[in-house]
Amino acid sequence: MKKTSVYIETFGCQMNVADTERASTGLRRAGYELTGEAEEADVVLLNTCSIRARAEAKVYSRVGEVKHKGRRSGQLIGVMGCVAQLEGEAVFDHAPSVGLVAGTQATDRLPALIERARAGEKKVLDLGEREAGEIWEVSPVERHSPYVAFVPIIEGCNKFCSYCIVPFSRGRERSRPAAEVIDEVKRLKDAGFSEVHLLGQNVNSYRPRPPVGLENFDGATPFSKLLRAVAATGMERIKFTTSFPRDFHHDIVAAIDENPNLCNWVHLPAQSGNDRVLRQMRRGHKVADYLERIRTIKNARRRIALTSDMIVGFPGETAEEVMDTVSLVEQCQYDSLYIFKYSPRARTPAAAMSDTISEEEKTERFERVEEAQKRIQKTLYSSYLGEVVNVLVERRSTRSELDLMGHSTCHKIVNFRGSDALIGRTVDVRITEVKSNSLYGEAAQSLLKAFC
Numbered sequence: 001m002k003k004t005s006v007y008i009e010t011f012g013c014q015m016n017v018a019d020t021e022r023a024s025t026g027l028r029r030a031g032y033e034l035t036g037e038a039e040e041a042d043v044v045l046l047n048t049c050s051i052r053a054r055a056e057a058k059v060y061s062r063v064g065e066v067k068h069k070g071r072r073s074g075q076l077i078g079v080m081g082c083v084a085q086l087e088g089e090a091v092f093d094h095a096p097s098v099g100l101v102a103g104t105q106a107t108d109r110l111p112a113l114i115e116r117a118r119a120g121e122k123k124v125l126d127l128g129e130r131e132a133g134e135i136w137e138v139s140p141v142e143r144h145s146p147y148v149a150f151v152p153i154i155e156g157c158n159k160f161c162s163y164c165i166v167p168f169s170r171g172r173e174r175s176r177p178a179a180e181v182i183d184e185v186k187r188l189k190d191a192g193f194s195e196v197h198l199l200g201q202n203v204n205s206y207r208p209r210p211p212v213g214l215e216n217f218d219g220a221t222p223f224s225k226l227l228r229a230v231a232a233t234g235m236e237r238i239k240f241t242t243s244f245p246r247d248f249h250h251d252i253v254a255a256i257d258e259n260p261n262l263c264n265w266v267h268l269p270a271q272s273g274n275d276r277v278l279r280q281m282r283r284g285h286k287v288a289d290y291l292e293r294i295r296t297i298k299n300a301r302r303r304i305a306l307t308s309d310m311i312v313g314f315p316g317e318t319a320e321e322v323m324d325t326v327s328l329v330e331q332c333q334y335d336s337l338y339i340f341k342y343s344p345r346a347r348t349p350a351a352a353m354s355d356t357i358s359e360e361e362k363t364e365r366f367e368r369v370e371e372a373q374k375r376i377q378k379t380l381y382s383s384y385l386g387e388v389v390n391v392l393v394e395r396r397s398t399r400s401e402l403d404l405m406g407h408s409t410c411h412k413i414v415n416f417r418g419s420d421a422l423i424g425r426t427v428d429v430r431i432t433e434v435k436s437n438s439l440y441g442e443a444a445q446s447l448l449k450a451f452c
């Protein structure tokens, strides 16, 4: 009998990518076939994001498109991920062609849920929690890359920043046992992966219970112990994201200093450069606390690349307060920066705040911060000219057939000329040209890993 085919489309952050990998593992194990073609699939699953209004709107327009183009009669359309968890039953009212809604913790139950829908049950809904004995481990063929693997270490978020929907869509923080994380990284290494990204909304809130597996490792916090334990597996490159400023312990930088395979990149979202706004955002840190963390990072033995997120147009933010964000950007000298226009999310405290900022004003503020970052980034990227960075080659460049594309240990995009044989390898590249968001260079295998 022909297998039922499933197509999954992923929106949002790396956690959703990791969930798609996990869902695919479970589905294939249950006898389903995974396909890359939405139109031909028996089941289309949209793994959705709700972080800003625009991300959410995309889901419904995509459902309409899938419905319109689908060639299969009786094609089942399902919504999973953050929108599913938040909207639940309402998804069916919004989009009557959807037959299945599976929340963020229902990933492992998808095979059974799909079966129910295909057996004729209307509006199959699961917003329940993850069950014990869950499939955390993803099969290598389902990974988004054969070289870089995402390894979730903590799910959910307890911080409740006043603008953010994630604590509602992902629930309370749940840490994975350390021994499980370490074993997974070991197996990834054996399977030929060169890089892992330890994932969590806040990796430094990692608190495994019981903390078995970390007894033999030093560290001031469970996360810095875990970093040392993962480094000891010998995995070639280890990155982690996202770090939360309030809980960013200086021991994380000490761990990076001690272990060359802990990569020289930290993503530390600041959100604003003004203390009043930060208080309103309920971030739990002041500008001075943030700058203290930055000093520790900048004083590391290797140059650690620093990236961040900022929100402009938070309710009540004044034109002067945005200039404090510009000033923070100038002080921190970020390697790159994601700037977001504040988007009100239902259920969050900030959505009830008055004193809203017009879209036009948000755009202006966005451009002010962006202009500062562009200027800084240009100078910072220029300092790489003539330097050598170590690049994990991921694929051919989409822009030029002759070029390869990969990321440096400091998480910059690097392109250089080379053959397919280098894909999947780590290569030293001497930088010869600087673009606004990437570096260009030439392979320099014999050169020492001098810079990045």
Ligand code: SAH
Binding pocket: 051, 052, 163, 164, 165, 166, 201, 202, 242, 243, 244, 268, 269, 271, 309, 310, 311, 340, 341, 342, 343, 344, 345
């Ligand atoms: N846990 C991470 C962030 C996860 S969400 C942290 O705390 O740093 C990724 C980014 O989306 C956030 O850093 C923030 O800049 C942005 N963001 C979250 N909610 C938003 C909202 N309502 N409007 C605009 N940007 C938002």
Ligand code: SF4
Binding pocket: 157, 158, 159, 160, 161, 164, 165, 166, 167, 201, 202, 244
């Ligand atoms: Fe959202 Fe704040 Fe949690 Fe980050 S720390 S996911 S911004 S609530």
Ligand code: F3S
Binding pocket: 011, 012, 013, 014, 015, 016, 048, 049, 050, 051, 081, 082, 165, 166, 169, 170
């Ligand atoms: Fe989006 Fe959910 Fe990630 S809201 S950013 S997919 S945690």
